[in-house]
Amino acid sequence: MTQRFQFSVGATDGKARTGVIDTPRGQIRTPAFMPVGTAATVKAMLPENVRDTGADILLGNTYHLMLRPGAERIHRLGGLHRFMNWQRPILTDSGGFQVMSLADLRKLTEQGVTFRSHVDGSKHTLTPERSMEIQRLLGSDIVMCFDECPALPADRARIAESMRLSMRWAQRSRDAFGDRPGHALFGIQQGGLERDLREQSAEALTAIGFDGYAVGGLAVGEGQQAMFACLDHAPGMLPADKPRYLMGVGKPDDIVGAVARGIDMFDCVLPSRSGRTAQALTRRGAVNLRNARHAEDPRPLDEACTCPACRNYCRGYLHHVVRSGEIIAAMLLTWHNLHYYQDLMQGLRTAIAESRLQDFIRGFHALRAEGDIDQV
Template identity: 60%
Template structure:
């Protein structure tokens, strides 16, 4: 597995991630398929949005249906009908989020399942083995993601433990052609801790590098300033993955700071709560003003549902609590995220990223299209 740069504009890079399960253009957004499904839609739908790689999760899949069962069923690719690349989160973030349900020591973490309270344990070795059984194209090193805010002493101890766990994860990783493992840079928003973490991971050596511990409530300005000094510490010739981010503006800003890969539940979660991402910002389709709006969501929509469903119909589905509403809006949002990534990538290659970024932000700030800009079709019964 390797990453190949195609073009660069400032710190932003366009490239290709070549894997055993196919090649993916970067920058790329990975839809989140936590338990082997992108919630509410089929993998045919996901493919139709233009997605090239999806994400699964070690913690959830080890609990249900178990990694051993997934392996017996032919691996995650076959089970979920996704022959393309799959990146699996190590489970560290989910386990650390369990609070009093987990107990950490130097070897790993003991925790109780959020499903039935049963006891389980994750270590760098077992997390890596589970991801192997899932047949993950990209395996993530097991790490500790501390809750913020935290003191520098807490962040330093956590980062140092994560680096010891990264070395153990690497030792446990079974190298195969076209597969890879990413280390995760930690250290909160402390520049010296981020530098120490990046140095330790580079000394270990991975096929790619992730930036963890951000998008956890620190705010966009602090996230971007952390990226400003963190991404230059990572190898130029390998992929950089910013974990758990984020809004369209977050993605744009992170690409401009040298990140190549992203995942976030935001577009699918927003789709389930009637929020639509568009070139003119976010629309809440539960609002009464959409009850007789006959326009499709966006004039620029190129999703599989483009032009087929009106805002009024989607408004009705959500007000009637019909499951089709969240399904259609999830599909729309994921397609918008992929369209945004293609637009940013094309601008990097063309050398027009600064201009494109300014236009994107201006349009997001304008809000919904007026009827003069985007006329409303008129219907009547004879």
Template identity: 65%
Template sequence: MTQGFSFEVQATDGAARKGEITTPRGVIRTPAFMPVGTAATVKAMFVEDVRAAGADILLGNVYHLMLRPGAERIARLGGLHHFMRWPYPILTDSGGFQVMSLAKLRKLNEDGVTFQSHIDGSKHVLTPERSMEIQALLGSDIQMQFDECVRLPCSDAEAERAMRLSLRWAERSRKAFDSARGQAVFGIVQGGAVKSLRIESARALSEMDFHGLAIGGLAVGEPQEVMLEMLETVMPYLPANKPHYLMGVGTPDDIVKAVARGVDMFDCVMPTRAGRHGLAYTRFGKINLMNARHAEDSSPLDPESSCPAARNYSRAYLHHLFKAGEILGMMLLTQINVAYYQELMAGLRAAIEAKRLADFIIQTSEAWARGSQSGD
């Protein structure tokens, strides 16, 4: 392990693990959910409130930050932690997924990807070496290899081509990683929905001495059962003494089922995006505050929540804010959602330690099912 970075499994319940990732900037309790701070901000939230909600680590995005304001500028201004006033751990993704999904006129070859910015059409080149350089300039604590992520469904041939290219890029990313400017670097398992490709990718990456391994290329259009099948396929081939990170996932149901299969880390834009569109995540399930049934409901979203916004503001007031187009509604609901996700992770950690994970998952699923049946 890089000096200052370590992972310890403290308790297990079946395949599920409760543990801690130690970094020079703080401890990350696992299973962990990382709020997404795409452009050096968790949208509609102060970082102090993100921390108060229980987050130990944030995710930053290479693609967006390299385009605006630029990695070199952030480095001159003291690095990403200082820039956004978040002194705790940050993981940066490699930019590969966003290049494939957002950029204009992409051209991919063995060296990397040439693309036009979705912001102003300017031309850029992203290679494994440049991605690692950008992440070093940002100063992130956990850096991700540069990879190619294909959307599902895709042909087996396409999944194999992208997986093998990602493995070659993984070798280059690992070599380019500067341990003096980052605590850890993770590899990314690819292979689409093909079991043999996933296993080959996991085995090869496990031999490259990454500090953790991520499962990429899921939550990109496939049914949940396919995602879970790929997890069950891959997990036996991941080093047990290193963190396992499922990228871009997801719903609370996805998370609890992935934790039960041995995943330690998650990220997703879902709680913040939903919060900006009037949708609350609570222990009762999803609640659509745009629904007229809330217009005269003076009860709070959840009187027992750890989040003050969920306890102190009525559903009627939150409904009014969204109907009136007030920014405060987006801010309050985003805070509520981020807090719920952190409460969910805390509940999972406690359940694993008590060896009651199966009961916790059943209770969570039943509560969400009742919420879904309520018409929200």
């Protein structure tokens, strides 16, 4: 097994590519979807079951873990992998987005962000240096540099100011990260929907030098059309020999469109959150198991799916446990949704390798357009 972090592109089809990220904890097949384990757990799932869905890597959240139970405690208990019983790669975000979206009474300066915890009101300061320290204590394999992400819409001056601050923080993150063989640091491109600001950000990050690059600041309210317009050019600004990660995306059709535009890595809470709210994500689109139409349906959720929810239970049962508030409902639907996402990623990887991505995409959209199977 490699002791270094390295990325190799296997095949391309248009802008899309398939490849492998080698890490000391195992390989990550790209395009890759990372289930979100916010607080050292993928909700309603055991780690071995997450792996059974086909996941090669999980995402952990620096902001939540620093507040509870604390990075120092996790370090004393053997690091995040041992703590949560997941021995494969883990990516941790920097905490910047959650500070902006969740924390109370935050104050932003050149140095960093001071804020009060949404958990207990305690006061904290997060800087590039502290973010690197927390992620080192957690022991994550892929570390994200600390950045600021303004909510869209925002005016150009605000976006430009924020991007330049993030680039200064990127250099400080790089300096604080130091030399950690086997661990990777990713830079985060910012610049909103402004093409020239994205270009400036990419140039600054490339000059600093990172092991991978993220496209940040999207999926924050701008809509799919605007996001795709940005992705038509933003990934190509980043080094082609490094992984490209679209943060916080997304819905299945977002992922398919972004893969076609050159993105290699994704994360989103959607499949697990939907599983806890009675939404099953299928090849035919979303299915709401609360609806009475499923009450006496003896068929599986998706006849082509091999997850336990589809293999062992009928729609009538899933409807029953959802309406009864049974814990197994969240377990089965989350497992199904994560399985569906990994199945989608495998389908994309195979299509790229066989140079038939456009056929795959046409089939993907055609089946979704048909909608759910007819009621019994």
